[in-house]
Amino acid sequence: QQPVQSPQAVILREGEDAVINCSSSKALYSVHWYRQKHGEAPVFLMILLKGGEQKGHEKISASFNEKKQQSSLYLTASQLSYSGTYFCGTEILGGTASKLTFGTGTRLQVTL
Amino acid sequence: GAVVSQHPSRVICKSGTSVKIECRSLDFQATTMFWYRQFPKQSLMLMATSNEGSKATYEQGVEKDKFLINHASLTLSTLTVTSAHPEDSSFYICSARGLLNEQFFGPGTRLTVL
Numbered sequence: 001q002q003p004v005q006s007p008q009a010v011i012l013r014e015g016e017d018a019v020i021n022c023s024s025s026k027a028l029y030s031v032h033w034y035r036q037k038h039g040e041a042p043v044f045l046m047i048l049l050k051g052g053e054q055k056g057h058e059k060i061s062a063s064f065n066e067k068k069q070q071s072s073l074y075l076t077a078s079q080l081s082y083s084g085t086y087f088c089g090t091e092i093l094g095g096t097a098s099k100l101t102f103g104t105g106t107r108l109q110v111t112l
Numbered sequence: 113g114a115v116v117s118q119h120p121s122r123v124i125c126k127s128g129t130s131v132k133i134e135c136r137s138l139d140f141q142a143t144t145m146f147w148y149r150q151f152p153k154q155s156l157m158l159m160a161t162s163n164e165g166s167k168a169t170y171e172q173g174v175e176k177d178k179f180l181i182n183h184a185s186l187t188l189s190t191l192t193v194t195s196a197h198p199e200d201s202s203f204y205i206c207s208a209r210g211l212l213n214e215q216f217f218g219p220g221t222r223l224t225v226l
Contacts, residue, residue, distance in 0.1 A: 002155070032214060041116075041205055041217035042156070087155060089215070096169075098144060098213045102156045 001025055003090050003103040011109045012078050020073040020106045022088030031071040032089040032100060033062055035082075042087060045073075068093070078110045114140050116208050118218030125196055126226055133191045133221045135206030141186035142208035146215065147179075150203045162189045196225045 003024045010018055022031060030049045034042035046056055048064035048071060056062050059076045075082055085107045089100035115138040125131050135145055143164045148156040160181050161169045168181035178200075180192040193200055201224050207215035 030213065034217075039220075041219045044214045044216060047212060047214050091213070096161070098209050098215075099158065099161060100146075100215065101158070105155050 002101055003088055005086075005088060005103040005106045007106060008104070009107040009109075011111065014080060014110055014112055015077050018075045018078060018108060020075070020086050020088075020108070022071045022073070022090070022103050024069050024090050024092075026069070027093045028068045029091040029093045029095070031062075031064055031091075033071075033073050034087045034089060034102075035084045036087065037084040075108070078108075080110050080112070083108055083110045114138075114208065114210055114216040116142075116206065116216045116218040118206055118221055120221060121219060122222045122224075124224045124226065127197050128195055130192055130194045131196055131223060133193075133204055133206075133223075135189045135191070135208070135218050137187045137208040137216070140208070140210070142189075143186060144209040145183060145189040146207045146209070147181060147189075147191050148205045148207070150205060150220075152203075156205065159191075193223065196223070198225045201225045 003022050006021045032047045033045040036042040051066045051068045054063045062073045064071045085105045087105050088103040117136045119134045145162040147159045150156050158171050159174045162181050162183040164183045164186050170176045183189040203220050203222050205220040207217045
C-alpha cells in the first residue's frame with residue numbers, strides 16, 4: 001500500500017520553512033527521502049531506521065516516529081534549489097528486503 | 113556519491129518494435145537493481161527487482177514476457193520492452209541499491225511509442 005504524503009503541494013518564499021509528512025498504514029523497517037526535479041532522476045536525501053530517530057543536516061532534517069509508521073521531512077530557511085517533488089520511500093517491516101514503496105509525492109516550489 | 117547511468121536517455125520507436133534500456137552502476141557493484149515506471153506528475157511505481165545472476169522478481173500486474181530484465185553482471189541490468197505499444201510510453205528509471213540499502217537512481221529513459 002502506497003504511503004500518503006501531505007501536503008500534496010506547497011509554495012514557499014525563500015527563507016521560509018516547510019514540513020512534509022509521510023504516513024504508512026503498516027509498521028516500517030525504514031523510510032527513505034528523495035527529491036526529484038522536473039525531468040530528472042530522484043536524488044537520495046537520507047534514510048531513517050530507528051523509531052524516534054532524527055537526523056539530517058542543519059537545513060534539511062527528518063524524523064521517524066516511535067511507532068515507525070510516520071516520518072516527517074523538515075526544510076528550514078528554504079532556498080530556490082529546494083524546489084522539486086519530494087518522495088518518501090518505505091520498506092515494510094517483514095517485507096521484501098530493500099524493496100521501496102514510494103509515497104504520493106509533495107511538490108515544493110520556492111519563490112523569491 | 114554513487115553514480116548510475118542509463119542509456120538511452122530518450123527513445124522514439126514504432127509500435128511493435130522492441131527497445132532495450134541499459135542501467136549501469138559506474139563506481140560500485142550492485143547486486144540488486146530496481147526498475148521503475150513513472151507517469152507525468154505521479155509517483156514511481158516499482159516494476160521489478162533485478163538480482164545479479166538470478167531471475168528478476170516482478171511486481172503484481174507487470175508482464176514478465178513483455179518487460180524482459182537481465183542482470184548479467186554486478187554493474188549492468190537491462191530492461192527490454194518487447195513489442196512496444198503506445199500505452200508503454202513512459203519514463204523508465206532504474207536504481208541500484210547501495211550498502212546502506214539506499215537507492216541511487218539513473219537519469220531515466222523517456223520512451224515514446226508511435
